[in-house]
Amino acid sequence: MIERIPSRQTRSRQVSRRQLLALLPVTAAGAEVKAPAWRKALPGYRYQFPRDHFSHPEFQTEWWYYTGNVTTPQGRPFGFELTFFRQGIDPVPSQAVWSVDQVYLAHLALSDIERQRFYHYERLNRSGPGLAGIDPERQRIWNGNWQIQWHNGDQHLAAVAPEFNLKLALHSDKPPVIHGKDGISQKSPGEGRASHYVSFTRLLASGELELAGQKLKLAGTAWMDHEIFTNHLGDQLSGWDWLSLQLANGTELMVYRLRRKDGSIEPLSHGTFIDTSGRARGLTLEEFSFTPSGRTWNRYPLEWRVKVPSLGIDLEVSTPMENQQLVSTNRFSPSYWEGAVRVKGQPGTGVGYLEMTGYDTPLNI
Amino acid sequence: MLRLFARLILRPMKSEPVRALLTAFAVALGVAVVLAIDLAGEAAAGSFRSSVETLTGDADLEVTAVGGIPEAVYGQLATLPFAFRLKARLEDYATLSGAGPDKGSVLPLIGIDVVADALELGITNEAGPVPDKDSVWVSEGLGLKPGANIELQIQDRPGTYRVGGVFKQKGQIIVADIGLAQRLVRRPGRLDRILVWVPPVRSVDEWQQQLQQEMPAGVTVALQGARTQENRRMLEAFRWNLRVLSYIALVVGAFLIYNTISVSVVRRRSEIGILRALGATRGAILAAFLGEAAVFGVVGGAVGLLLGRVMAEGAVQLLGATVESLYVSSRPAAIEINAVSALLAFTIGISISVLSAWSPAREAAGVPPTEAMARGRSDYLARVHQGRDLLLAAGLAALAFFASQQPPFAGKPFGGYAAALLLIGAGAMAIPAMVDGINRVSSRLLLRLGGIEAMLASRSLSASLRRTSVLVGALATAIAMMVSVGIMVGSFRQTVLIWMDNQLKADIYLRPAGTASADRFPTFDAALADRIAVLPEVRAVDRFRAYPISYNGLPATLAGGETQVIELGGGAQFVSGDRASIMQRLPTCQCVIISEPFANKHRLSTGDSVTLPFGRFEILGVYYDYANERGYIIMDRRMLLKYLPDPAPSNLAVWVKPGVDLDQAKLAVERAAQGSSVAVFANRSLRVEAIKIFDRTFAITYALEAVAIIVAVMGIAGALLALVIDRKRELGLLRFLGATTSQVRKLILCEAGLLGLLANVAGFLLGLALSLILVFVINKQSFGWTIQFHWPVAVLTGALSLVYAATIVAGLYPARIATRLNPIEVVHEE
Amino acid sequence: MDTTLIRFERVSKDYLADGEPVHALRELSLDVAPGQFVALMGRSGCGKSTLLNMAGAMDLPSGGRVLLDGQDTSQLDDAGLTRLRREKVGFVFQSFQLLSNLSVAENVELPLLLSGGVNARERAREALGWVELSGYETRLPHQISGGQMQRVAIARALVHAPKLLLADEPIGNLDTNTGDLILKLLRRIVTERGTTILMATHSPESVVVCDQIVRLRDGRIEAVEARQAR
Structure with a gap:
């Protein structure tokens, strides 16, 4: 049996959404004591698709992140987020249906920008009798009736919520982008403080939204992040800010900054x-700046400035909707802000998604 | 008007407080019993809303299946593209097996999907919403801290479990993660219920239909609360009969009100005459006497309300036990007394009082202004009308017979109730003639047997015939109820004993230890049964497995047994059909046998078929069964395993090889069962236990009888008191004529004794007639049991003697009053 | 043998009526010899009834003593008083006081039955014969006339052959003719059976059958007149 006393640091004030799963009772720290241990994200990883679009249960944590900006034919804008998390509890897989060697968390959010309404939901499951999971055979990632079904290289998103029903087909014109160097995206100094990080940076989204009895046709762009790791962050982080942008000129930019407690x-x-052809170029912190530039809402900076001088990029980031905070309804998951943004400046306009964590009241179990 | 009321009613009442109190208290007792049974019935029936429901609130739909839902259905439901909220449940029971005051109490054990539900339920362990292996959560009511140990017996297995966490919930509930719960209750891969909350875009009924179509065969989608409704429906007949039984005390009370008001009227005839002469209208007089009754009704209602609340506490215990052993596991809910029950109490109290006062009050209103008649006139009237009353009695009896021949209406034996009521009416009509006749015949005999006092007593009772008849009627009704229920229960008991002789032929019986209940079928390891089957001492075993099911909207039990083994001896006795051929066909055909209550409830008989979630089955026969009222559908074990492949038995019957010592065999079985917590009974002790449960079941009826008797006896005391007061001159005169005080006492006690005797005779006869209705009409139609008529001689003799003694005791106080009268004062001539 | 059947020695009787003390008898002394027919006369409330009740051992004096055939009534307990009454005293009342639900014979035999006497029915019949009511045995009281009722009452008072018969206004409820007949009957009882009668009355006509008239006033004897009875 596994010791389920959480390590000190997980109990304390780290409040990244992406660290949420570390709060679940089996911590990496605890698991490391026992053999066999979780596999770490190490340099030299060879990606192989479509296999690597699916599950890597030998790593402790894994997530699939879908965000996007879509509009109706009349131009009514919406933002959406659907996230699947997988968190390993026990590195020894169990055959039992109800075992909790893995748990699956999912978040769903919809930003109705015109009406300024923000919907968000959370769901936690084990795989159980088909409740949630990742099925590479059937190319499916699901948590209850929220799911991604791969089909002929397209990803079909479907999510049911009490207030709405969202169905989108996501088609990628560009190949998947592998971030970082040598197959890993280093997050903190030290071996294994890294993740395998893959994105679809420009997914053409089209589909349908049922909202308040209305069926709305939607089209727009989406972004998908898939990240695989085992305890990739250090102890010194207090949160992070992450931004993905799809510019009107056919290029995309992703930047994140990890904030330390000091x-x-x-x-x-x-x-x-x-770039427009899908070639990726890594940017170190020396090469770009990503800083708050004005208005805040509940401590969340809502206006940002992004500069990449070497690429001639200088953009002002703002959001059309203040409240896009996913408020936690329980004492286990933290609240965070994740929402649709607009940019303008050099080299033009664009849309994107911004995620800010660690601004909420520190978590205390 | 108010003054009239005060003068005519309140003042006399005040001058005889004991009698007024007795009357009011009799009404109060009647009201209290009715209220108590109502409250207790509600509390006992209301508690089916299981602890699970209180844990999650009300869902819209629930998914169930006989033998459990395949768990894949949960996954299937979870991924349907509808915004459902789902809760999966495993529901069973655990028995507290550790030391402590609650040892042996049975708690709900709920398996929940802790991962999915924990955030919402606020159930957590120290670290987060993920279950520890082998640890359980407990409700606050158990008073345990996280990390403590709790000893539980689940199914047949005792074990120690760690308390992983505590959740806010009243009462005592154990919660475990589904995976653990499935292992503990031995239902791998199964769920007992899935609660579904549906979005309001469609009606719940539409959702129900749509979901039902999505479900695999054998899985049922029903509106939530349907099960509670089913249980309530099942309990309806039981509650009805109890309610009717509780009204008997009220009927007895009605007799007494009638008597009290009659006495008032007779005594105050001249006063009424004067008042009428002074201008009081008939209406005013009528209102005044009805007002008197209403005063009793209000006081009785108020006291009855309080008393009923107290009595309900006791009644709930008794009822709970009965419901548990006959119907369904239930944990009595809190007794709720509210405006409705208060209204009920007062309505009952006042209406019964006013109704029973109607006739004497009308008589009072009919007193002409000129009248100042002496006592005796209305008694004379009673005598004059005897012939007519006897005719009426015969008519009512004939009607009663007719009513008793009617089929049940809406599942309730209304014909039987009507017959019982008509019979009581017939009794009331016939009693004056009987009293008079007996007195006339027996007066000289009494002189010889009981001396002059007995003769005087008899004459005095004869003289105030109307009053006497009412009293005899009241007591006789109570006695009749006692006798009839006594005969019914006695017959039932004897029937069950004989049935057990036939049915329980095995030598040793096994089942998981713990309190038995009609809908709880804990199982034990199939391997244990196999181990026992191959013991050298054992000839054969019958593995019996039962499942609670719902059939046509009513709870029932589906079970399988090993037909060939049962055939070793005894076994089922059939209502109809050839036993041998039934038992021969049962193992091979798509067939079942059903118990008599089940057949009755669903109007099925041999040759019909029952439709179960997994198929249609022909009914080979209907067999006698008295184990519980839910009713059984029984098939051969192999047939049952085909559809519900869980091999764990819930009961095991063991036949020992001829020549093997029974104690030795039992020892061997117990040794084989070591490590699992099963109860091993020798045949005899199982019967003893069964009869114990049977007796416990009828405890409530005994209590109801006792109250009716108490009411009647109180009435006797009050009426004798009135009689003493009305005849004080006569009693004083006897002293002048040489009577000692003890002779006067004896006279009054003789009157009490005579009343008791007359009531016993009348009550016995009436009770005998009522018992036939109870046994052959009401019981048969309500519960579907065939009961053979038996005389419970000892019980009846004992009970009747007790009642007789009680009536004499009721005469003690009036007798004391009689001996204290000053003869000079009471004979004093004006 | 004592020549006194009943003796009052300085008998007083006080009681409370509505909280006020009432002196019913004040140190009254009186001797009645056996075989005497004594009339007690006086206004209502002069103590006649009290005196009768005390003579019949139904009541006890507050002061002084009452000797009935030599027995001091104050010395006896309830059972003793009842026994004395059963043996020696018969009562006749103004309103007859028959038990309405008993037949004539049953009324008459009542004292015998109460005292456990034998041959009750026979002796009752005898007593009824004596009061000339043979043949009325099975009648109920409401089926006979007032005079007949009083005769039944007299038969009842005589059935156990008491030495003393106490009559409280026996003809108060009867018309003159019937009353006269009852008085004659009483006289006959004294003369023929030697029974002593103490009769409270306030009708002057009734004293003609008496041997002695005792006039009472405010609980005291005002005068005692002996007369030749007719």
């Missing part, structure tokens, strides 16, 4: 630029 920015904070 107020400084982790030097390993990173970014990726993708």
